[in-house]
Amino acid sequence: MAAAAPPPPPSAAPEPSMAPPETTPIGHPIFTRIRLATPSDVPFIHKLIHQMAVFERLTHLFSATESSLSSNLFLSPPFHSFTIFLLELSSSPIPPLLSPSPSFTPIEKTFNFDIPLNDPESDAFSIYYGNQQVIIGGFVFFFPNYSTFLGKPGFYVEDLFVRECYRRKGFGKMLLSAVAKQAVKMGYGRVEWVVLDWNVNAITFYEQMGATVLPEWRICRLTGDALQAYQNANV
Amino acid sequence: MAAAAPPPPPSAAPEPSMAPPETTPIGHPIFTRIRLATPSDVPFIHKLIHQMAVFERLTHLFSATESSLSSNLFLSPPFHSFTIFLLELSSSPIPPLLSPSPSFTPIEKTFNFDIPLNDPESDAFSIYYGNQQVIIGGFVFFFPNYSTFLGKPGFYVEDLFVRECYRRKGFGKMLLSAVAKQAVKMGYGRVEWVVLDWNVNAITFYEQMGATVLPEWRICRLTGDALQAYQNANV
Numbered sequence: 001m002a003a004a005a006p007p008p009p010p011s012a013a014p015e016p017s018m019a020p021p022e023t024t025p026i027g028h029p030i031f032t033r034i035r036l037a038t039p040s041d042v043p044f045i046h047k048l049i050h051q052m053a054v055f056e057r058l059t060h061l062f063s064a065t066e067s068s069l070s071s072n073l074f075l076s077p078p079f080h081s082f083t084i085f086l087l088e089l090s091s092s093p094i095p096p097l098l099s100p101s102p103s104f105t106p107i108e109k110t111f112n113f114d115i116p117l118n119d120p121e122s123d124a125f126s127i128y129y130g131n132q133q134v135i136i137g138g139f140v141f142f143f144p145n146y147s148t149f150l151g152k153p154g155f156y157v158e159d160l161f162v163r164e165c166y167r168r169k170g171f172g173k174m175l176l177s178a179v180a181k182q183a184v185k186m187g188y189g190r191v192e193w194v195v196l197d198w199n200v201n202a203i204t205f206y207e208q209m210g211a212t213v214l215p216e217w218r219i220c221r222l223t224g225d226a227l228q229a230y231q232n233a234n235v
Numbered sequence: 236m237a238a239a240a241p242p243p244p245p246s247a248a249p250e251p252s253m254a255p256p257e258t259t260p261i262g263h264p265i266f267t268r269i270r271l272a273t274p275s276d277v278p279f280i281h282k283l284i285h286q287m288a289v290f291e292r293l294t295h296l297f298s299a300t301e302s303s304l305s306s307n308l309f310l311s312p313p314f315h316s317f318t319i320f321l322l323e324l325s326s327s328p329i330p331p332l333l334s335p336s337p338s339f340t341p342i343e344k345t346f347n348f349d350i351p352l353n354d355p356e357s358d359a360f361s362i363y364y365g366n367q368q369v370i371i372g373g374f375v376f377f378f379p380n381y382s383t384f385l386g387k388p389g390f391y392v393e394d395l396f397v398r399e400c401y402r403r404k405g406f407g408k409m410l411l412s413a414v415a416k417q418a419v420k421m422g423y424g425r426v427e428w429v430v431l432d433w434n435v436n437a438i439t440f441y442e443q444m445g446a447t448v449l450p451e452w453r454i455c456r457l458t459g460d461a462l463q464a465y466q467n468a469n470v
Contacts, residue, residue: 049383064386072387081315082381082388141383146317148284148376148394151299152307153317154458156391159383173468180457181466190458196451203453209468210461216431218438219449222415223389223425226445231416233408233444 027112032171033094034178035106037084037139039074042066044125044136045084052161078103079186080144085178087138087162087171088127089117095129107178111169119165138162140175147189154190155183173209194219262347267406268329269413270341272319272374274309277301279360279371280319287396313338314421315379320413322373322397322406323362324352330364342413346404354400373397375410382424389425390418408444429454 037045046066053062073082078101088094097106119125125136138161145156157179162171176191183191195202195213203213222230272280281301288297308317313336323329332341354360360371373396380391392414397406411426418426430437430448438448457465 049386053384058384061384064384068386069383072381076311076315080311081379141381143379143381144316145380145391146307146376146378146393148304149288149293149296149299151284151303156380158381177465177468180462180468184463184466189462190456191462192454192456194452195455197453198451206455209457209465211455211457214454214456216433217429217454218432219427219452219454220430220441220446221425221427221449222444222446227415227424227426228419230412230444231419233412233415 027114028116029091030111030113030117031090031093031108032111032137032174033088033106033108033134034085034175035088035097036078036101036104037086039070041084041086041136042070042073044086044127045069045073045139047124048136048139048161048163049159051163052159055161055164079182082141082143085140085142085175086136087166087175088134089137089166090132090134092132094134095132104182107174107181109174113169117165117169119163121163121165125163137166138171138175140179142179142191144188145190145192150189152187152189154188154192155179157191157193160193176209262349263351264326265346265348265352266325266328266343267346267372267409268323268341268343268369269320269410270323270332271313271336271339272321274305276319276321276371277305277308279321279362280304280308280374282359283371283374283396283398284394286398287394290396290399314417317376317378320375320377320410321371322401322410323369324372324401325367325369327367329369330367339417342409342416344409348404352400352404354398356398356400360398372401373406373410375414377414377426379423380425380427385424387422387424389423389427390414392426392428395428411444 043066046064046069049064049069050059050062053059073084075081094108100106119135122133122135127134127136139159140157140161141159142155142157144153146153157176160172160176162175180191183189195206197203206213278301281299281304284299284304285294285297288294308319310316329343335341354370357368357370362369362371374394375392375396376394377390377392379388381388392411395407395411397410415426418424430441432438441448
């Protein structure tokens, strides 16, 4: 786990006039933290899920409300059921959590970019820790599944989403590896998720990280009127 | 829900000598019950999972032990995490459970077959309620999943298995519809599972029951050494 790099002490910082730009690029640091979501994050979670539905052109399937999310999330301890990690970003070191969960130590990492990241929606995704603004950049939503062949649980990743202005920077990898790290910590056997078969870039990315794409399995879904009807199939 | 049909009162039973076989076939009744599995059922569950691995020719993936199952099943109330329904069969009405779960009322149904069902493994799958022998014929293993688009949970069916001598009788349908019934009862939005794309008979069966087979999604799996390695991808 990478700790957030503290700002360099004054003595180590070159005087601006002494710093040739071509040899000591200062860049634009971004301090990031992955932490467990809490009930007060539901408005952000709802907006992130909606953005994901827009991105996937699946808004016709989107019916989640803040109320529906609130009523069936955060009912179990973290990792025992539906669990959400949030990605926070800031241009300054992020203050420690006032009430950290005993279940999870936040993962912090500092990035350094050549150009600043421009976030046109920063107001809608801001949290303030005291006076300090921190932006919610993405999330991963996961829960335990189970392999009866292995005789042990794993994690199923339902959603992995990074807002558009923060993509292709390694943040998605950071979120997914946080889930993998938690799985290993708990002695779980697998992390699984699904991908669309035409999403070649995603498949290549997953295979490069060591994942296997299973070619033969298909998802079956019983929902709506068919679900209502089938509950009485045994009468 | 079908209650187990009680035996007909003596006055209603025709005298054997008065019963022309072609108009009043007595047949071979099978009394069935779906109930929640408990920790004492683990030896049966382990044998059923192993038979499933043999059937699917996936014994090379099978490493579950009774101990591994015991250590991570039955840790949460039924339906909140990994949950197992067992199918019990008997040639006589099955006695009520001495300690029924408040979470689930067993589902009972009586079948009538033209010929008796021959179970070559009945000894290995027998439970005795007092003096009465009841056979474990199959199981369904499921747990909650979540649709962030719907903003509500569903059930994912990891395994549905009926022992060979009891197949093609409607018992699999009985187990799966019990899961659908529980999903509806809890206000859940979906029941999902996976199928092999070459298993045309299964796909036809699922489509006839009203399920949709999603053609484009593929399962990705990170496990073993790749999982161990990826946990540190964000360092």
